[in-house]
Amino acid sequence: MVLYRSLLSNRRNSNTCPAAATFFVTHEYTDYTLVNELYNAGHEIALHSITHQVSVDYWREADYATMMREFADQRSQIAHFANIPVNSVHGVRLPFLQMAGNASFQMMASAGLTYDITWPTNDYRDPGLWPYTLNFRSTQDCVIPPCPTASIPGPWVIPMNSWTDLQGLPCAMVDTCFHHPHGADQEGWFNFIMQNFQRHYLGNRSPFGFYVHEWFVRVNPGLRFALERFLDVVNNLNDAFMVNAKEVTDWVQNPVPLNVYRQRPCQNRLQTQCGANFCGPLRAPTADKNYYMQVCSTCPRVYPWINNPLGLIKPMLVDNWPKLKGNMRSVVVVFLVAIFALAYAEDELPLAEPCDADLCKAPDCRCSSQDIPGNLEPRNTPQFVLLTFDDAITELNTQTYRSIIYRRTNANKCPIGVTFFMHHEYTDYIMVNELYNQGFEIALHSISHRIPQDFWRYASYEELMREIGDQKQQIAFFANIPANTIHGVRSPFLQMSGNNTFKMMQSAGITYDSSWPTTRFTDPGMWPYTLDFESTQDCVVGPCPTASIPGPWVIPMITWTDLGGFPCSMVDACFHTPDTEDEWFQFFFKNFQKHYFGNRAPFGFYIHEAFIRPRPHVWRAIERFLDVLNNINDVFMVNANEVIDWVKNPIPVNEYVKKDCRRTTPAACRPTICPGLFSADTEKRYYMRVCSRCPRSYPWVNNPLGL
Ligand SMILES: [Zn+2]
Ligand SMILES: [Zn+2]
Incomplete structure (x- = not known):
């Protein structure tokens, strides 16, 4: 305007x-x-x-x-x-x-x-x-x-x-x-x-x-x-x-x-009055969502929508609105999954209690909720954007990263943040070192990323310590970066193992998990929270944690809505996708707007590089989309751990923009190429590039440094 x-x-x-x-x-x-x-x-x-x-x-x-x-x-x-x-x-x-x-x-x-x-x-x-x-x-x-x-x-x-x-x-x-x-x-x-x-x-x-x-x-x-x-x-x-x-x-x-x-005389228009009214919160008939509205009339009773354009009556379920029916169906499916999932979450830990907001306070405790930390107004809340890439970091995909995300700054001139959930197999640690030195965040995604998915569903605390807890030392060693810069984990296939995952995080000193999708708390979105008390988040891919586990944070993966109205946790997992660059761009923007015009819960852009590389139109659309984000004054692409820092100590956006930019202490790399390393576990030979001395054998679970 x-x-x-x-x-x-x-x-x-x-x-x-x-x-x-x-x-x-x-x-x-x-x-x-x-x-x-x-x-x-x-x-x-x-x-x-x-x-x-x-x-x-x-x-x-x-x-x-x-x-x-x-x-x-x-x-x-x-x-x-x-x-x-x-x-x-x-x-x-x-x-x-x-x-x-x-x-x-x-x-x-x-x-x-x-x-x-x-x-x-x-x-x-x-x-x-x-x-x-x-x-x-x-x-x-x-x-x-x-x-x-x-x-x-x-x-x-x-x-x-x-x-x-x-x-x-x-x-x-x-x-x-x-x-x-x-x-x-x-x-x-x-x-x-x-x-x-x-x-x-x-x-x-x-x-x-x-x-x-x-x-x-x-x-x-x-x-x-x-x-x-x-x-x-x-x-x-x-x-x-x-x-x-x-x-x-x-x-x-x-x-x-x-x-x-x-x-001809100019067109002369009769002026009309506007007795401005601020209305809200108004319930939308279509979604679990509230709106505010500024009007020149009296306030409507509910948020006006198709079939009820003036918002006059409390509408019944609208039968001839195909989108709504689609949503209902997908929600039902999610509920079924959740019910089956609960049966897996058996273990001895005592169940967490419902959250008591008087006992659970920042900086170290937060109830699962859609409320903005610090009770800020949406317009005073920084809109964080979490761009993440999963899986092995290689020379090939680093070329894409160089082109798409290097040298980008947010509107406040600070370099953007991006988070890499990397697994070990095939990773080039010289590239990991490079990404770290660019200021990006390196996070854990397991050593083996093994199949089947059920391995991760039933993984014990001990197995997770070997796959993920040990990976922290492994990355720190081979990429020569400080172990205390590694804060996050994403489970392979987003498959958590209930309490085991979070007990492992607690022991290994891992700050946050970014594996847990929500399809129910998307608009307004659910903010990050801790597990001191019972989580109210919907359990899409169970088992989800049920015990009280102080320490680790959950960054809910707020799902996107695809073109068919179905939820998707990662961009490349959306089923009904656009065709052209332009439609992709619109698609990104539409999903972003839910956050930006909503409660500003962190907006996740979760994707695999392998999806982008062969699709130039997606590539272009991403660049355009990031260009837009990087020019909006209250939007910040940050490393995932910076979101946790902010949630612990929330400050309004006008203070946030004045903060110093993130600093990364440079980490040297003496590039070393280690050819022909054999792994007895996979029975394969690997060619490994590291910033350390070469290991004796290909590093793997139970021998993360290849000694
Ligand atoms: Zn993966
Ligand atoms: Zn339009």
Whole structure:
């Protein structure tokens, strides 16, 4: 909003009429008092759905009824909460630009909506395609099918004339251009914008679309200043006009020449009042989740949603909402797993008691809960991001790490943190030393990472000491890094062994575990906690600990929601995944927003390098996503142990940003290559690279230093 104000306010076209923009609004998280402000400033408010469901399939397959609930109802919703006239809302853009064939246009015809601006064209870029109706068959190329095929009189199509990126590839929105100027390169951005503008201006003057998300401008300062310059140029051209999308269809319906158009009076809008109300917490019908809402109306009774756009009644379970049913099913499955899992968690330790918040206090004890440590407000809470990579560290995957995560800093200029849960077999300890010296955190993932998974499920305290407790000394020795910089563990296959895992951690002085997924406490997310008292976390992959085990912390793995609505603990374990770079990026962002706009529980980005390397679109999407994160002032990519430090002593974000950056004492490495080391356990020969002297045999469980 700050950006809109600075970029758009008091801008006038050369005919002295105010320059205007169009905002395609989604309901979730929208502050309706700001919608009112934008409307009163002369901008156009348009529809972008109530739910902005993350599943692209949902939109592709949406039928007429769904479209009515998502868009026609949204018009009443916006009019009500922002207190603006229903008949000032004319336009629709479908989420993800995913067309739904005839359904959305039939909805528009019934609801009396004027135009759709979802449909990109790559073929008609120069000269561009003008807005048209669907009485007769469209000749526009169908970039994201299904496109409408029926004769549907009434609604207009405003084609999204694609831009051409720096390599000649088309892009429907500025922020989806693949080859774009560097974020800080103002000159590059300005030229890029001008080139695309000139295709229209010096061509057939079809409407030039500058379609962009606000965050993209915010994180690319070069674009921001270039855009300002560009708008200054446009506002000084006698024959260019920055207008609401609706004004374009008005003109197309009654075209007048330039000299007549310039003489017209400016559109004069009646101002509407906003008696701002702050509402909440409001229960959402769809999720175990509360919202706050700012409105210009009276407060709704529940959080407004599809099928209940005004939040009037306490809705019953909504039958015709496929996503909800999907969620219910997956929750049921999780419960079944949990029940079976409990049967395995037998041992002699006394059960932990329900948590007593008076006895369990920071810094060394915390009840399992979704409350923000220190009772901070979400907006005062640093949003931590935990990027982690699992399994062996090799020269090959270190190349990926060098390219994706080295030399990155958070918005406070401190180097980012990343955590590596490494297992021993095939690991190159020279690379471990390098990652450590880059300031990243090295953590434990067992010596053998052996199969089957059941080994880990039933592993005894003693076996875990040999696999994980001993691994700490092993890494410290071969990578020549201090053992006391190793704080964390992730069980192979996320398979804990109940209390044994945490008893082992207690003995081995391991601070935190990051193996325990939660599908129930995701929004708001569960913060890290200790096991002094009984955990209330759902047990997805049992057995989970049941005893009172003071000392170790749990960093819950707050699951993501995949495109089918199913939970996934690690990014590469999601089942319904996106296809394109852009969809991946959206997918990351959508999951991130649950945290950032929620209780700011640490956001986990848990992945294997082997998933990224063969997928350039995922690689690119990750880089873009990290670029965004690294430019948000209250977002911090940190080592996992830094989160525990903060939870023990929580401070508000304005203090946190002033702290000194993390320091890593350099650890030397005299690279040594040890060829042909035999392991009697695996009956294989290994080639090992270390920062120490060579071991006598290949190190393994029960002989971690290979003596
Ligand atoms: Zn969108
Ligand atoms: Zn693993």
